[in-house]
Amino acid sequence: MNDALKTDPLAGVTGDRPVVARFCPSPTGNPHVGMARTALFSWAFARHHGGKFVFRVEDTDQSRDSEESYNLLVDVMRWLGLDWDEGVEVGGDNGPYRQSQRMDIYADVAQRLLDGGFAYKAYDTAEELEERREKARAEGRPSGYDGLHRDLTDEQRAAYEAEGRQPVIRFRMPDRDYTFDDLVRGPITFGADNVQDFVIVRANGQPLYTLTNPTDDALMGITHVLRGEDILSSTPRQIALYEAFAQIGVGSGVTPRFGHLPYVTGAGNRKLSKRDPESNLLGYRDDGFLPEGLLNYLALLGWSLPAVDGEEKDVFDLAEMVEAFEIGRVNPNPARFDLVKCEAINGDHIRRLSVEQVTERLLPYFQKAGLIADPATDDEAAVLAAAAPLVHERISKLTEAVDMLRFLFVAEDEFTVDETDAAKQLDEKGLTTARAAHDALAGLETWDTESIEAALRAALIDGLGLKPRLAFGPVRVAVTGSRISPPLFESLELLGRERTLARLSAALSS
RNA sequence: GCCCCGUUGGUCUAGCGGUUAUGACGCCGCCCUCUCAAGGCGGAGAUCGCCGGUUCGAAUCCGGUACGGGGUACCA
Structure with a gap:
């Protein structure tokens, strides 16, 4: 939290180029709140600096990704109002923006890394790796790849292939320490002994996140990477990859700046998981949250508007957030999601709306409850418009209005x-x-x-x-x-x- | 085991060497009032994880330590 240690977020990477930030979830399961906060901070960062925001989808894991989940992702981003300049659905100069459609690119990059000696084929079996890992751990050594197949001769490779073994491609980590200046945490160093060679392409030829993510960031000109702290420890690998990219001509040759956002936790201290009902983003829409209310609350989890004349302000809209957002003010420690406070903030946003606006936002909820026809009759619309002021300041979620006003719309025999x-x-x-x-x-x-x-x-x-x-x-x-x-x-x-x-x-x- | 990150009221948060340690949510009380809210006023609640050090002075700087979290995959 010592900002003096953190350099200017724009230093080193942009020059006279604009900021380009991105959000790149993988479409597995329901979109959750931690994801929304990552998107929000990346978006706010890009907008604050007048840069571009890219929305890419990382669907390289066929066993876990689904089209349904992809659609949900797009849907929820649109509902939240986090617009993107380049990416899925809207296109752009660096498409396609779904990794499943970029496989030829990854194959090419992997081949060039191989040709340049930055990567190599490794033939270890899962059992062999496991055995050596156990041994290393027992001896108190780091448990990553030990580099056994780093420098295989042509004869050795041929022998393994004759056995029918299919190789993975591993990236060769240079033997040196890596230090980077995290946008939210300041300088972080990883020792050479603790970052081992890692797999970038599976034995079956499928590229992994370890390759696809940095490749796309490089090709799409990403200048700032804001992401969850769960991948903080993969940062040195990506920096090494970028340095290799510079030499084989992938991307602009500039390594982006990285910032690692803390977790959003649930009850207990666990990261809010996709299975927690509280984490389901679309559930918030169904429950009658306003996107601006949810976003405001999410922003408060790890960031706050600077005080003006000693006055702290915690109810604000996206425009105010963009204006004031500084990545250096983001808190590095995890925050617990508090549904009660989220509702309170949402209530504040509902009260900020004009009567006309609340009426408009309320309508779909009454329709969904079957109390008003779709489209609404003139009479129904008039009653809702007249009733909205009565509940406007009494609700903290739009659905609460449905319950309070049911008596006005319900059929008399019901x-x-x-x-x-x-x-x-x-x-x-x-x-x-x-x-x-x-x-x-x-x-x-x-x-x-x-x-x-x-x-x-x-x-x-x-x-x-x-x-x-x-x-x-x-x-x-x-x-x-x-x-x-x-x-x-x-x-x-x-x-x-x-x-x-x-x-x-x-x-x-x- | 090894590596990395974190630690201020119940929760979120301000704080950047000198403050009666900020504000919000929640909680309690009062006012307003046809219920519930909203709004207004007031209150309880933190020896800033712990131990050392630097300093006239430390929540703020340094070193340890404890605890929590993450990583250590042919997941992302």
Whole structure:
């Protein structure tokens, strides 16, 4: 966290070229929140520096990747509003942007690394490797590849092939230490003894992430790599690969800067896994989170807006984040995802919306719940528009509005009253109150909020001598079905005289 | 085992050698009030993982150590 140790993020790599950052998930399973935060920080970094943002998909593992997951990824990026200048679906000069469509490129790069002596074929079997690994570990040595096949002669290779062994291709790590200046952590050094030769192409000819990721970053002109700390320890390998690329003419010859973002953890201290329901990004959309609310909360996990005049501000939108985002301010320590705070921040964002905007955002949730037709009728749209202000500041997720306003949209024969609430509020006294309310409202000439309030106050508070909370409780439960509801008089106006009186009558006769 | 990263109230976070250690979420109380929220006010809650060192002075700098996390794959 000592920024003095960290150099300018733009130093060394850009020159007069613009910043190019990227997000490159692999399409396995549901997109999760840690992924979204990585995307957000990379995106904000690119935008802050006026650079480009590339969205690439790393689908090189056929056994784990799926088309469905790919579609989800695109869908969620669009929902979040993290737009990309180059990448899947939108194209660009350095495509294609799905690694499964770039296999010929990797084969070519691997061959050139082989030809240049930067990589070699290794014929060890899995069993042999395992045995040597165990031994090294037992002796307290690092357990990576021991380099046994580093310098095989032609005869030795021929002999292995005669046995029918298929070689992997391994990258030859230069025998030296690697130090790089991490954008969020400062200088980090890996000793030569601890970074071994690694596989870049499988025995079956498929390239691995270890090759495809740096190859694409080099070819796509990526200047800044922001990613999870889980791959911090593979950074020296990638730097070595870049140095080889410079010599065989892959990419521009410049090594990007790296920044490793901390984990987002769940309960306990475990990294939030794809299987945790809390990590499912699209679940947040279904639950009624606003993309700007979720993103704001995610930004807070490891980053904060600098205080202005001693004032700290933690509710902000993407534009404000872009304006202020500095990678050097990102916290290197992991942060726990707190759903309750996420909801609170989301509520703040809902309240920032205009009534028109909330209404618009609410509509699909009512349609999904089957309360409003798709497309909405003029009448439904009008009721929703009139009701939205009643719940606007009462909800922290859009779906909460659906529950609060259900009584307005539900078909009359499907209207139900919460049993517990009815038991508490519609006892003998409550029914007396409800009857008085019914009679007062039945004779009302003008059906609007003011008249309704005046009539009920006159009948229940002045007439029956009740305290306000005792007076309105039974009416609320009978008419909205719950002890908790939007403001009562406004609700009754929207419900209309007929339905209001019918529900009060129903309560009296049950 | 070996390598790397991290450690400030329950959670997130400010802090960059001198502060009564910042703010947010949550929690408690009060105000407002037709319920629930929102809003306002106030409160509890941190000897800054631990031990040494440097310094007149350390949450801040240095060295150890403990604990947590990650890596150590023909996953990414």
